[in-house]
Amino acid sequence: MQSRTPASRTGRPRSVAADAAILAATRAALVELGCSKLTLGDVATRAGVAKTTLYRRWAGKNELVVDAVAELFDELRLPDRGSLAADIEGVVLQFAAILARPEAKSGLMAVVAESTRDEALRERIRTSIVDRQKRLVLEGRARAQARGELPPETDPAESARTVDLIFDVVAGAVVHRTLVSAEPADEEWVRSFTRVLLLGLTPQP
Amino acid sequence: MQSRTPASRTGRPRSVAADAAILAATRAALVELGCSKLTLGDVATRAGVAKTTLYRRWAGKNELVVDAVAELFDELRLPDRGSLAADIEGVVLQFAAILARPEAKSGLMAVVAESTRDEALRERIRTSIVDRQKRLVLEGRARAQARGELPPETDPAESARTVDLIFDVVAGAVVHRTLVSAEPADEEWVRSFTRVLLLGLTPQP
DNA sequence: AGCTTTCGCTACGAGTCGTAGCGTAATGCC
DNA sequence: GGCATTACGCTACGACTCGTAGCGAAAGCT
Known part of the structure; x- marks a missing residue:
């Protein structure tokens, strides 16, 4: 560890x-x-x-907190709920439940703030927390492609950029909702978020 | 102040x-x-x-940092670029430019982390930083409605929830990209993000 | 046994915190 | 101009945390 x-x-x-x-x-x-x-x-x-x-x-407080918080994210799973929308809603609700805990709120953002001036700390956060979350995005997309809900990937580089974009949007929205707006990412919010993520802001005919 | x-x-x-x-x-x-x-x-x-x-x-370090960082966001403007997509890209690029500065990175996230345990500090952040950003979302939507790009609001409560959702998605994505993924929110990324925000993940015919 | 590494404990200098006290400077009011 | 009031600069202070060094004892391996 x-x-x-x-x-x-x-x-x-x-x-x-x-x-x-x-x-x-x-x-x-x-x-x-x-x-x-x-x-x-x-x-x-x-x-x-x-x-x-x-x-x-441990080298210091930051490294200790990263390891302590990382264990909270071990329970993140991606059960197959039959559709891309349901999969997204499920995993986002899990992520929100973890972020709602006070030890995650206070600890995670503090070490992220520190990581802006500490390259080693950022790498530690990436390998022990972020990458584990991003894997869920990869898995969810693969399922959606198998179901035919998303087109198969063509350019691998373009595909990687898209995954990074989706990850920043999903994780960033939940974090911002929970920590900055300080309101719960409950089922109603998650449904609205998923609808925007899949269909966009501009209504389609 | x-x-x-x-x-x-x-x-x-x-x-x-x-x-x-x-x-x-x-x-x-x-x-x-x-x-x-x-x-x-x-x-x-x-x-x-x-x-x-x-x-x-000042009561302490946190309050001082909030005021110091808040001044960075004074320059945020929303020039009319003719379309909703262009407006979003413009303001997101401005927001990303501010967040790219080291004093914003290190200071903003640290006080947000502290605000999870300090209600008064969160209120200070909200009034001096967050609300000023959210006003841009309101203004942008009003313009898009005037252009016919977005439907006019019906239920005011539902409308407020949508604005909050959009704000969390936009601000959260940029913050997560800049601080967690630690990669620049440059023009290419902003274009991709805006496309997903407006059209969604699932491609429309 | 002997070797090696970890553990608990104590003590230490260095640094920061937030406050108190004092004399001085700058304004408004009469 | 004189007076009350508030802000300022400066010094000093106890309390606290930090990270480390040193020591003897404990727990494993061969």
Whole structure:
């Protein structure tokens, strides 16, 4: 998770239970204090480990929060609901449910803000959070193409750009709705959003 | 800006030059240090004022950053380009240009993250930044309706929900593209985005 | 056994925070 | 001009967090 274990066959192994306790304590601290007022000393106390153990495993607060928040997105799935619209609505509702949790709100945006000045942190966010979400877009499009709801891809480069565009639109809309507008992305909103995404603003004859 | 001056006719007035210097110094510090490593003492030194002056005018770092970033969005305009698509592309490009600046990237997302646990801060962001952006959406829709590109509004409540939806989609997509995907929202991307927003994903005959 | 790595604990200097206190400067009112 | 009122610059302060160093003990492997 937080660091590779390439060649350390000997010696006392790192406690995996401590890892889970630390990440859970981090989420609890995010809920109670938020990301800015979260201190590593407090997390260590909550997790029942020494503060030095935290610094031995993570480079700093940002990396710790990324790993703690990333686990929230493990539950994201894309069940086949029979149509592109239903698939979109289903996965967007799941994404919204995760973002509605206070530890995700406070933690995720804070580390994204930090990542604008930290290339390594942005890469960590990308591999452990963003790419996992983007895979759902790829999967959903493949299903829609198999159903004939979307045309098959022609140019692979153009196809990749489209996937990136869709991903930014979907994830960005949900994030903006939840965090900036601070209103719930409930079923009614998701239905309206899906309709606009599939059919566009201008009504078709 | 940061506080009302309701009934203080007597006494030495607050220096408006200091206000401008402080906000400019805040933006400079955002560029060099980012929001998390920005300290009020450093801002005071850059602005040439005492640290206590900062604390007399702003409640804390978050409020100061909001005011400093809000000024960046003053230049947002909605020139009439003749069509809804052209209007959208124009304003989105402006919005993307502002978000591309490092002081906006680092500062805006950080205070949005903080606002998830601070209702007063969220209200401050809404009135000084978000509402000003949303007004452009209202104006653009009115023009499109006058041109006949969009149907006139029927239910005012439904109309308000649609405006909120469009705003979350547009602003969210640009923010996500710029900050999370960390790629430029250039003209090509904006054209593709506008096409999807107006026509939808599923191709129409 | 012996070796290696991790863990818990304590202590430390450095830095920031937000505030209090004081004397001075700049305005409005009489 | 004199007075009250408010803002300003400056200094100093306790409290807190940070990240690290050092040490002895614990837990694994061969």
